[in-house]
Amino acid sequence: MDQKRRKELLERAWNIKKRFLKMYKTANAGHVGTSLSCAELLTFVVFDWMQGEDEFILSKGHAAAALYSTLAERGFITEKDIETFYCDATYLAAHPPPNKLKGIPFATGSLGHGLSLAAGLALASRYKKSGKRAFCITSDGEIDEGSLWEAASFIIHHSLQNVIWLIDRNHLQGFGRTEEVLKLEPLTKRLTLLGFTAVECNGHDFASLEQGKLLLERSSKPGVLICSTIKGKGWKPYENTVDSHYLPMKDEQYEALIAEIDNQYLRSVSGL
Amino acid sequence: MRSEFAEAMLTSADLHPEMIFLTGDLGYMALEKVRERFRERFINAGVAEQNMISIAAGLAHEGLKPWVYSIAPFVTLRPYEQIRNDVCLHNLPVKLIGNGGGYGYGIMSCTHHALEDIGAMRILPNMQVYVPFVDSDVGEAVHQMLNDPHPNYLRLNLGAQISQPVPPFTVWRRLTHGNKSVVIGTGPVVENALNLESAIVEELDIWIVSRFPITTIPDELLEQISHLRRVITIEEHYGQCGLRETLAALLLETLGTSIRYHSLFARGYPSGRYGSQRWHQAENNLGGEGLKQTMIEFLL
Numbered sequence: 382m383d384q385k386r387r388k389e390l391l392e393r394a395w396n397i398k399k400r401f402l403k404m405y406k407t408a409n410a411g412h413v414g415t416s417l418s419c420a421e422l423l424t425f426v427v428f429d430w431m432q433g434e435d436e437f438i439l440s441k442g443h444a445a446a447a448l449y450s451t452l453a454e455r456g457f458i459t460e461k462d463i464e465t466f467y468c469d470a471t472y473l474a475a476h477p478p479p480n481k482l483k484g485i486p487f488a489t490g491s492l493g494h495g496l497s498l499a500a501g502l503a504l505a506s507r508y509k510k511s512g513k514r515a516f517c518i519t520s521d522g523e524i525d526e527g528s529l530w531e532a533a534s535f536i537i538h539h540s541l542q543n544v545i546w547l548i549d550r551n552h553l554q555g556f557g558r559t560e561e562v563l564k565l566e567p568l569t570k571r572l573t574l575l576g577f578t579a580v581e582c583n584g585h586d587f588a589s590l591e592q593g594k595l596l597l598e599r600s601s602k603p604g605v606l607i608c609s610t611i612k613g614k615g616w617k618p619y620e621n622t623v624d625s626h627y628l629p630m631k632d633e634q635y636e637a638l639i640a641e642i643d644n645q646y647l648r649s650v651s652g653l
Numbered sequence: 654m655r656s657e658f659a660e661a662m663l664t665s666a667d668l669h670p671e672m673i674f675l676t677g678d679l680g681y682m683a684l685e686k687v688r689e690r691f692r693e694r695f696i697n698a699g700v701a702e703q704n705m706i707s708i709a710a711g712l713a714h715e716g717l718k719p720w721v722y723s724i725a726p727f728v729t730l731r732p733y734e735q736i737r738n739d740v741c742l743h744n745l746p747v748k749l750i751g752n753g754g755g756y757g758y759g760i761m762s763c764t765h766h767a768l769e770d771i772g773a774m775r776i777l778p779n780m781q782v783y784v785p786f787v788d789s790d791v792g793e794a795v796h797q798m799l800n801d802p803h804p805n806y807l808r809l810n811l812g813a814q815i816s817q818p819v820p821p822f823t824v825w826r827r828l829t830h831g832n833k834s835v836v837i838g839t840g841p842v843v844e845n846a847l848n849l850e851s852a853i854v855e856e857l858d859i860w861i862v863s864r865f866p867i868t869t870i871p872d873e874l875l876e877q878i879s880h881l882r883r884v885i886t887i888e889e890h891y892g893q894c895g896l897r898e899t900l901a902a903l904l905l906e907t908l909g910t911s912i913r914y915h916s917l918f919a920r921g922y923p924s925g926r927y928g929s930q931r932w933h934q935a936e937n938n939l940g941g942e943g944l945k946q947t948m949i950e951f952l953l
Contacts, residue, residue: 479742479743480742480743480744486714487710487714487739487743488738488742488743490738491734491738493703494707494734494735494738494739497703497704497706497707497708497711497735497739498707498708498710498711498714498739499711500704500707500708500711501707501708501709501710501711501712501714501715502711502714502715503711504708504711504712505711505712505714505715505716505717506715508673508694508712508717509715509716509717511715513715515711527703528701528703528704528707528735531699531701531703531704532704532707534699534701534704535698535699535701535704535708538699
């Protein structure tokens with residue numbers, strides 16, 4: 382990945398994170414950690430990987446603020462609409478709504494639906510020869526859902542290479558660590574045995590994501606990118622904790638987190 | 654009705670290239686020709702109904718028309734949240750086909766019966782439920798569903814076996830003219846009322862309703878109810894959430910007069926025993942001697 386593109390992605394991610402953190406702070410809302418976990422994934426998918434008419438489904442709908450912020454960055458949602466997040470009469474609810482927003486083909490929030498929906502879009506693309514691809518980000522806790530394994534089997538059976546599945550692998554779920562609640566490991570091996578080209582990468586690093594993308598695109602099998610992430614990345618008291626899923630930010634925490642996000646950005650671009 | 658449904662699919666397949674047929678691994682000795690005709694547009698999605706519904710939603714989002722087939726409870730209740738979230742909230746034209754509504758699967762027993770499918774489906778946003786009465790209704794129901802841009806559920810069963818002619822498939826149909834009580838029913842089970850001895854049937858003004866949710870009652874029927882002031886409902890479905898409750902609410906809002914209202918509906922498995930569809934109907938006073946005695950008492 383050349384430096385210019387990497388810098389652009391870093392700047393996009395920085396903007397996206399600052400925007401959704403402000404949204405969460407204004408709304409005094411939780412789900413901060415889950416959005417910080419997938420901010421770079423969203424940035425990479427929307428600003429690097431997707432093309433033309435490709436569709437994107439955020440199956441982990443509880444990271445809606447990160448999605449709204451990304452779509453605002455893309456120009457699909459206005460900054461004025463962003464200000465309505467969590468307010469009465471908003472379209473920007475805590476989980477993405479149906480039929481209202483460009484860039485959100487399906488309402489999500491109940492886990493385990495997105496990968497099947499992506500497979501349906503991909504199958505339609507095959508029938509219509511539209512060339513359209515369907516991207517889907519799931520959480521890792523979501524892999525507990527049986528429907529997700531139904532979707533995975535379907536994708537493999539029908540060789541739906543135009544589904545691109547990214548797993549936000551932060552090892553945390555609603556009320557515990559994934560390996561303590563319902564063990565997922567050896568996840569890469571399980572998905573490989575199922576028939577996927579399963580590639581591990583660092584979900585906060587654009588160069589690593591780019592490598593993963595190239596490996597998937599070279600493969601003749603459906604691909605899944607298992608993106609190692611940190612829930613609540615940068616939110617020091619709650620980084621890598623279940624708390625980061627639920628707690629809203631206090632004033633001083635918000636300020637410290639913004640400073641950390643700024644520092645992360647500056648450190649990254651100075652290293653280029 | 655299953656063979657009529659398959660026939661309707663065969664005649665629609667070439668006319669509607671946007672139709673995709675999905676089955677949850679069912680259709681043995683019934684859908685082989687459909688599979689042949691639809692070729693690559695026929696998908697056996699396996700025993701994975703949740704995924705099948707969301708796949709259909711994805712297809713419909715892209716302008717295709719998916720028809721999704723299984724046994725009634727497996728296509729309605731197992732993937733209920735997928736139907737609500739992915740299909741109905743997005744108002745997508747996914748067509749659900751449930752074979753064996755009510756006690757249709759008889760001795761296959763309770764896991765294969767659907768006594769709450771109409772209620773479960775009719776309350777979902779944008780959903781229209783189609784309940785054919787006789788075999789010859791199925792073709793027209795399929796035709797209407799093809800032109801209906803909303804989510805639909807088609808409840809298949811054994812068609813009513815009756816001697817008199819039935820008006821073409823529509824929401825409300827009047828089957829007999831009587832002067833003692835109105836009978837309103839849904840689905841083939843109404844045949845049991847029609848096939849009672851003629852001295853009883855002559856007193857009954859029998860209507861069937863074949864689409865849900867019900868939003869209006871025909872003036873002619875309202876007049877008849879106001880005049881006779883007796884209504885019996887009959888359905889092979891729980892009364893809670895069924896015809897019994899939805900019709901009662903509508904009548905309360907519409908009628909200015911008090912009436913006697915009696916409902917015949919499925920009560921599940923009162924004896925804990927299992928049998929044929931006919932046997933279950935009789936056990937629930939939806940057929941046989943129980944139905945006859947209930948009618949006689951109500952008409953006194």
